[in-house]
Amino acid sequence: xxxxxxxxxxxxxxxxxxxxxxxxxxxxxxxxxxxxxxxxxxxxxxxxxxxxxxxxxxxxxxxxxxxxxxxxxxxxxxxxxxxxxxxxxxxxxxxxxxxxxxxxxxxxxxxxxxxxxxxxxxxxxxxxxxxxxxxxxxxxxxxxxxxxxxxxxxxxxxxxxxxxxxxxxxxxxxxxxxxxxxxxxxxxxxxxxxxxxxxxxxxxxxxxxxxxxxxxxxxxxxxxxxxxxxxxxxxxxxxxxxxxxxxxxxxxxxxxxxxxxxxxxxxxxxxxxxxxxxxxxxxxxxxxxxxxxxxxxxxxxxxxxxxxxxxxxxxxxxxxxxxxxxxxxxxxxxxxxxxxxxxxxxxxxxxxxxxxxxxxxxxxxxxxxxxxxxxxxxxxxxxxxxxxx
Numbered sequence: 001x002x003x004x005x006x007x008x009x010x011x012x013x014x015x016x017x018x019x020x021x022x023x024x025x026x027x028x029x030x031x032x033x034x035x036x037x038x039x040x041x042x043x044x045x046x047x048x049x050x051x052x053x054x055x056x057x058x059x060x061x062x063x064x065x066x067x068x069x070x071x072x073x074x075x076x077x078x079x080x081x082x083x084x085x086x087x088x089x090x091x092x093x094x095x096x097x098x099x100x101x102x103x104x105x106x107x108x109x110x111x112x113x114x115x116x117x118x119x120x121x122x123x124x125x126x127x128x129x130x131x132x133x134x135x136x137x138x139x140x141x142x143x144x145x146x147x148x149x150x151x152x153x154x155x156x157x158x159x160x161x162x163x164x165x166x167x168x169x170x171x172x173x174x175x176x177x178x179x180x181x182x183x184x185x186x187x188x189x190x191x192x193x194x195x196x197x198x199x200x201x202x203x204x205x206x207x208x209x210x211x212x213x214x215x216x217x218x219x220x221x222x223x224x225x226x227x228x229x230x231x232x233x234x235x236x237x238x239x240x241x242x243x244x245x246x247x248x249x250x251x252x253x254x255x256x257x258x259x260x261x262x263x264x265x266x267x268x269x270x271x272x273x274x275x276x277x278x279x280x281x282x283x284x285x286x287x288x289x290x291x292x293x294x295x296x297x298x299x300x301x302x303x304x305x306x307x308x309x310x311x312x313x314x315x316x317x318x319x320x321x322x323x324x325x326x327x328x329x330x331x332x333x334x335x336x337x338x339x340x341x342x343x344x345x346x347x348x349x350x351x352x353x354x355x356x357x358x359x360x361x362x363x364x365x366x367x368x369x370x371x372x373x374x375x376x377x378x379x380x381x382x383x384x385x386x387x388x389x
Contacts, residue, residue: 002294005031007039010056011276014283017291033290035283038062046071051384052293054286055303057082057273059229061202065304069355072322072382074302076289080145081281082273087149089272090197090227091157093251094138096266097195097223099130134158139189142199142228143168143176150197152177164189190217195225202229212237215246223249227272230254297359297386306352308359315345315361318386319371324379325356332377333358340370355381361388 003025004018014035015024025031029047035054040062053063055077068075096102107124111117136159140151143165155161155177163176164183176182183189189196196218200206210224211234218224224247226233233250235258241247242262251266252259260267273282285301292298297320298309305322323329330349337344343363350357366385375383 002032003030004033004035004290006035007041008035008037008056010035010037010286011280011283013280014056014285014287017284017287021295022291033294035286035290036063037282046073051382052076052290054078054290056279056282056286059202060303061229069304070381074293074299074305074322076286076293076301077303078282078285078289079301081285082275082278083145083149085275085278086146086227086272087153088275089253089268090146090150090225091153093225093227093266093268094133094154094195094197094223097225097249097251098133098136100128102266104128133195136160136194137162137192139164139183139193139196140180140199141165141186141189141196143172144199145172146228147197147199148172148175150199151180155179159195162189162193187214187217190214191219194219194221195223197225197227198232199228200232202231207231208234208237210234210238212240215241218247220246220248222247223251225251227251227253227268230256235259295386297384299357304352305355305357306350308348308350308357310346310348310359310361313361313386313388315363316388317362317365318388319360319362319366319374320384320386321358321360321374321380322382323356323358323377324381325351325354326379329356329377329379330358333360333374336373336377337362337366340366340373342366342370 002022004022005025005028031050033052034050035056037056042064050073053073053075055063058077058079060075060077063075065075111120114120134157138154138159138161140147140163143163151161151163161180162183163180164186198210209232215237238250239258239262242250242264249264249266253268253270253272255267255269259265289300296312297318299305299307321333334344344360345363346361348359371383371385
């Protein structure tokens with residue numbers, strides 16, 4: 001019996017994917033797995049029993065990834081599960097920036113007691129006039145699950161779409177409309193595009209990537225959209241650009257006092273993935289990832305360990321090892337089982353940065369004291385023994 005703990009409310013449609021072999025616990029110290037959305041985990045004490053963390057969403061800046069890696073705890077996220085919800089808000093953001101819809105709505109509300117409202121509106125509507133999206137140039141920085149949906153939707157609206165992603169995957173490229181122009185230099189997007197939307201993960205290399213230098217290249221009529229992560233845009237530089245009318249609008253889904261104080265900022269209260277459908281999709285995907293890892297040892301969409309999949313174990317036992325990516329680790333594991341007289345029928349090993357993950361299907365069931373010998377090998381961070389089918 002596995003136990004799981006929810007640090008945030010998780011959509012019931014996802015929790016229903018746990019079968020009778022799982023029970024929910026209100027105590028994290030009893031949990032084999034944790035499900036989380038936005039709860040900050042950096043100062044939490046992670047129990048020894050904890051095997052995996054499932055983030056029902058894409059961003060993982062609220063989770064101590066390095067600490068989890070050192071403890072042999074894979075952290076899973078759900079890339080693409082909320083992509084459509086974010087895509088729709090990006091399109092909405094462009095429309096709100098193109099036409100002063102909100103300003104017009106507030107004006108109507110302020111005049112709601114005026115008997116001549118209908119006639120007055122005809123005179124005042126020019127104050128809220130804007131431009132159309134069709135024919136404008138959109139630059140999409142990052143062509144992952146969300147970026148591709150945004151690019152394709154904008155192209156369908158008649159926009160001239162430019163995409164930038166030096167690391168675009170083959171599967172992603174197949175999903176991208178042929179009408180989207182693939183740009184090799186992001187500066188071309190900064191210089192040429194009327195709308196610029198960013199969809200890249202937050203890393204040291206991307207933090208503040210839209211800063212003073214990038215903003216200086218943009219047209220004074222440019223609109224920047226950030227529904228990915230707030231720190232991707234240098235806030236100080238953006239405030240100055242808005243204050244001096246260096247760009248036209250900034251649409252952002254991450255409110256801060258400084259940005260919210262700027263008249264040309266359209267600030268949304270982090271609604272990108274806040275749809276019933278997105279929350280359901282993220283919950284279902286996170287639970288499936290956790291179950292596949294806990295039951296089969298397979299890793300998909302981990303942000304701190306490599307993907308590795310051997311399907312369902314058909315042998316007597318499956319042993320999984322999270323280890324440091326150092327020389328001779330595989331030799332030590334195979335030698336240890338060889339000394340015990342246990343044959344490894346199938347195995348897989350994948351590495352990512354400083355860490356590796358090995359899966360071994362054994363011909364015979366290893367006793368606990370034999371598994372302990374694997375745990376004792378230098379460089380091993382966690383060993384799990386799973387029964388065969």
